[in-house]
Amino acid sequence: MTSTTAPGIAAGRLSADALAEAFADLHAPLDPHEVLVAADRCYFCHDAPCVTACPTDIDIPLFIRQISTGTPEAAARTIFDANILGGMCARVCPTEDLCEGACVRELAEGKPVEIGRLQRHATDTLMARQGHPFTRAPETGKRVAVVGAGPAGLSCAHRLAILGHDVTLYDARPKPGGLNEYGIAAYKSTDDFAAREAAWLMQIGGITLETGRALGADLTLDNLSADFDAVFLGVGLGGVNALGADGDDNDSVTDAVSFIAELRQATDLTQLPVGRHVVVIGGGMTAVDAAVQSKLLGAEAVTIAYRRDRDRMGASRYEQDLAASHGVRIMFNVQPHAIHDGEIALEYTADDGTGLKGTGETIRIPADQVFRAIGQTLTTDGGLMIEDRKIKVTGAGRTTRMGVWAGGDCAQGGDDLTVTAVAQGRDSAMDIHSALVGDA
Amino acid sequence: MADLTTDFLGIKSPNPFWLASAPPTDKEYNVRRAFEAGWGGVVWKTLGAEGPPVVNVNGPRYGVIYGADRRVLGINNIELITDRPLEVNLEEMARVKADYPDRAMIASIMVPCEEQAWKDILPRVQETNADGIELNFGCPHGMAERGMGSAVGQVPEYIEMVVRWCKKYYDRPVIVKLTPNITDIRKPAQAAKNGGADAVSLINTINSITSVNLDAMSPEPMIDGKGTHGGYCGPAVKPIAMNMVAEIARDPATRGLPISGIGGVSTWRDAAEFMALGCGNVQVCTAVMTYGFKIVSEMKSGLSQWMDEKGYTSTADFVGRAVPNVTDWQYLNLNYVAKAKIDQDKCISCGRCYAACEDTSHQAIAMSEDRTFSVIDAECVACNLCVDVCPVADCITMEAMNPGTIDPRTGKEVQEDYANWTTHPNNPGAVAAE
Known part of the structure; x- marks a missing residue:
């Protein structure tokens, strides 16, 4: 075994036991009594602010009341009716910015009802049961291609399947799940949850999964449009923005998303290398996920370098605090200037009202490994109109091409969250359904 | 610190907090510990007639209603009167009273509605030097099926008759414990007064089924697949008890009749409310069955603090103060x-x-x-x-x-x-x- 202070990029900085503990569930499930106490705190608000704050409009007071009366399965139905990925959303949603942030008890006491953990209790309970809780409507004979098996695609496919349509679900990767499977911190999706959830979801039937199929490679919109009655694109953002600094091509520089994907797919974390000194460039959730997991893997020092100030940071305050609690240092108002072997030069920034600019003053910090986490870009537009670097959509995800819908991170309108992708996929499915069979 | 000393029917106790006749007062061991914890008095668990004692079920005796976080709001019970021999209870009572002369000790009694039964037991109770007796005309389960408990309390004529016997064969205060399982609580109270009772105490427990086991399709507590109605008590019954207390306190026929308040008293504030409605003291059971004897410390400190804040120097200063404001x-x-x-x-x-x-x-x-x-x-x-x-x-x-x-x-x-x-x-x- 190496150690946290071993120089360079090395595997096995921590023991297998230590790693298992470090990557355990971030929020362990509530025990049965905790569930009842937590559920009892819900005021069952009228026209509840938490529901308004939920991108998928889950009827939160209703499902919590269902939990409190001993029917978590009914609660799960309430959740899944609105959000079929309610299990994952319970784990990864930035609830502090959404439902729990809007909870009246957050306003009253600074202690919101633990909606996320209650949602997890309900969804875990139902998913642990045999079988799938939904049944399909009679087959319509309509065929829909869903490209991308991430949150948007899975949500869309499931809803279409319920409505009786025949879905072919394509994904470029070997497993479905998209960022749920490849892109979020391991401690938010333990016990292979993303894969289990996708498999559970597919139990609805009527969905044929074809992996290793990518738009722009063997799939084209022309062919899909010819072969199917409708097409939904949920292809996500495949590219990573460049740093635009000297030394961007240094061996120490990698994409945070690749690092996270590798970590998520690793069967033995002791074999996964990580730098002694890690610097993550960026300020979103991906930056935090990469930084915290680097620390958990045994990096001695991890720094997030963000070019703007705290208030502009994409990662929520909760995520920032999570990083800090793991010993991650967050530097604000610094941008990469040059990457050298073993260190990075960061330039301070300031905004004088005409935009963010480097001040010319730099600081050098050790960096064996530098992660790019400054945003992802659309890599496949399929010939659709693009606006603000995303596929232009109107209404429930209608693209500029007849018969083609889009949702999730690749399309306009979301917040690059799992939960918004689920909402968009669901809403597109309903719109596709209307287009295919009419409103009647 | 306000003086909490209470004089109820001439019975002095260092505070108005008595333990009601119930499982907590079933034996010497409990009562000694209760007195050590600071309780002002006890009403000993109800004594029955000489002879083989009653038996209890060997399954659950209590059912429960919970609030949030499993907070006990109400308990119902199907326990009967003491299942220990009369002689044992009397010996223990005498010993405890001798050791705690400053505390009130009342004997609760339930024997058949026959003069001889009362004539037999009262002199023996007298020998314990108990400060008084409380006639259990309240228990609604089990004993009522045998013509005792609430079966007596529901017939004012019986109440009056038995009270007369007690006043004939016993020369210390007689308290009549009333059942709430009746349409007009004033009638049994009037009967008790007419018979010569020194006071009434109320309420005893309320007929109830706390819950139904939806798998077994049986009421809880369930004994081998069946349940029976039990007596309901605890915080949930307090509003019902206070109304009944007030009805008696303001009824011209019973006005001034001393009342010992019972029914969900859990805190000093509950006690103060009962006393404001005319109770000279209160009796507590469910709260100690939930939290133990120690709660009396809070009750004493709380009542004392409130009395100081209000300028009351004795409990008599506020007993009955709210009665004139109870109206139709x-x-x-x-x-x-x-x-x-x-x-x-x-x-x-x-x-x-x-x-x-x-x-x-x-x-x-x-x-x-x-x-x-x-x-x-x-x-x-x-x-x-x-x-x-x-x-x-x-x-x-x-x-x-x-x-x-x-x-x-x-x-x-x-x-x-x-x-x-x-x-x-x-x-x-x-x-x-x-």
Whole structure:
């Protein structure tokens, strides 16, 4: 075994036991009594602010009341009716910015009802049961291609399947799940949850999964449009923005998303290398996920370098605090200037009202490994109109091409969250359904 | 520190907190520990007649109603009177009383409705030097099937008859414990007084089924697949008990009859409320069965602090103080007009007041786009439901309208004078105001 202070990029900085503990569930499930106490705190608000704050409009007071009366399965139905990925959303949603942030008890006491953990209790309970809780409507004979098996695609496919349509679900990767499977911190999706959830979801039937199929490679919109009655694109953002600094091509520089994907797919974390000194460039959730997991893997020092100030940071305050609690240092108002072997030069920034600019003053910090986490870009537009670097959509995800819908991170309108992708996929499915069979 | 010493029927106790006749007072071991913990008195677990003692079920005796976080709100029980030999109980009582002469010790008794049975047991109780007796005419389960307990308490004539026997064969105070399982509590209280009782104590437990086991399709507590009604007690029954206490306290036929208050007393405040309604002391059971004897420390300190704050130097200063303000509906002032008022600084915008008022009351709360909730005075009848359901203390209050102002609901001026239903023009039986 190496150690946290071993120089360079090395595997096995921590023991297998230590790693298992470090990557355990971030929020362990509530025990049965905790569930009842937590559920009892819900005021069952009228026209509840938490529901308004939920991108998928889950009827939160209703499902919590269902939990409190001993029917978590009914609660799960309430959740899944609105959000079929309610299990994952319970784990990864930035609830502090959404439902729990809007909870009246957050306003009253600074202690919101633990909606996320209650949602997890309900969804875990139902998913642990045999079988799938939904049944399909009679087959319509309509065929829909869903490209991308991430949150948007899975949500869309499931809803279409319920409505009786025949879905072919394509994904470029070997497993479905998209960022749920490849892109979020391991401690938010333990016990292979993303894969289990996708498999559970597919139990609805009527969905044929074809992996290793990518738009722009063997799939084209022309062919899909010819072969199917409708097409939904949920292809996500495949590219990573460049740093635009000297030394961007240094061996120490990698994409945070690749690092996270590798970590998520690793069967033995002791074999996964990580730098002694890690610097993550960026300020979103991906930056935090990469930084915290680097620390958990045994990096001695991890720094997030963000070019703007705290208030502009994409990662929520909760995520920032999570990083800090793991010993991650967050530097604000610094941008990469040059990457050298073993260190990075960061330039301070300031905004004088005409935009963010480097001040010319730099600081050098050790960096064996530098992660790019400054945003992802659309890599496949399929010939659709693009606006603000995303596929232009109107209404429930209608693209500029007849018969083609889009949702999730690749399309306009979301917040690059799992939960918004689920909402968009669901809403597109309903719109596709209307287009295919009419409103009647 | 206010003096909590209480004189009830000439029985002195260092505080008004007695333990009710129940499992906590079933034996010497418990009672000694209760006295060490500071309880002012005990009513010993009910004694039965000489001979083979009663038997209890060998399965669950208690059912429960929970509030949030499994807080015990109510318990029901199907336990009978003491299942230990009379002689054992009497010996223990005598020993304990000798060791704790400053504490009140009352013997609870339940024997058949025959004069001889009472004639037999009373002299033996006298020998223990107990301060008095309490006639258990209240237990609604088990013993009632045998013609005792509430079966006696439900027939005023029997009460009066038995009390007369007791006064004949026993020369210390006789307290009659009343059952609430009756339509008019004043009748048994009057009967007790007519028979010569020194006091009444109430309430005993209420007939109840706490829950139904939906798998076994049986009431709980369930004994081998079947259940029976038990006696309900604890915080849940306090409002029922206090009404019955007040009814007796203000009934001209029983006014002044000493009352020992029982029914969900869990804190000093509960005790103060019972006493304000006319109880000379209170008896506690469920609260100690839930938390143990130690709670009396809080009850003593709390009552003492409150008395100091109010300037009461003895419990007699406030016993019965609220009785004159308990009245009939017909005498409530119909000229009093209040309106709900929502403190926007305290409001957390949960909207419960809105849902309650909009769906079930008078549509008197408006909700704006930004979730500001405000009272529509022209619709508000001051029903208080919004106050009741608001999760924030003092966020919604009922504000009295000043005389001379116009009530926007009725368009009428608020009158300063008092006027009630008896003189109201809508009352067919109204008498013209003189």
